[in-house]
Amino acid sequence: MEDPGKGPGMVVLILDMLKGAAAVMLAKQLEYTDFAVLFSALLVMVGHSYPLWLGFKGGKIIATGAGAVLAIAPVPYCLAFWFGHQRWD
Numbered sequence: 047m048e049d050p051g052k053g054p055g056m057v058v059l060i061l062d063m064l065k066g067a068a069a070v071m072l073a074k075q076l077e078y079t080d081f082a083v084l085f086s087a088l089l090v091m092v093g094h095s096y097p098l099w100l101g102f103k104g105g106k107i108i109a110t111g112a113g114a115v116l117a118i119a120p121v122p123y124c125l126a127f128w129f130g131h132q133r134w135d
Contacts, residue, residue: 059109066090066113074117087114 069090073083091107091114116123 062094062105062109063113063116065094066110066115067117068113070114070117083118087111087118090114 066087069086070083073086078086091111094110095104095107096102097104112123
């Protein structure tokens with residue numbers, strides 16, 4: 047399989063993150079319990095990793111999970127992202 051490059055890769059990253067965030071935001075919008083919101087995050091990650099129509103062979107769940115975590119706890123996510131990208135010389 048060929049590497050399509052950074053541009054298409056960024057598009058896929060953003061779409062995968064939006065997929066994870068959309069599931070969590072929908073559960074929040076429908077005013078489900080906190081457990082149901084976390085369960086929706088888990089289910090969107092499992093569904094991304096093991097899709098039925100691809101014979102349970104899907105993608106990695108890191109971007110989808112990051113989108114779900116971003117929707118659940120945006121401030122801690124952004125702080126962790128910022129601290130994780132600092133240079134500690």
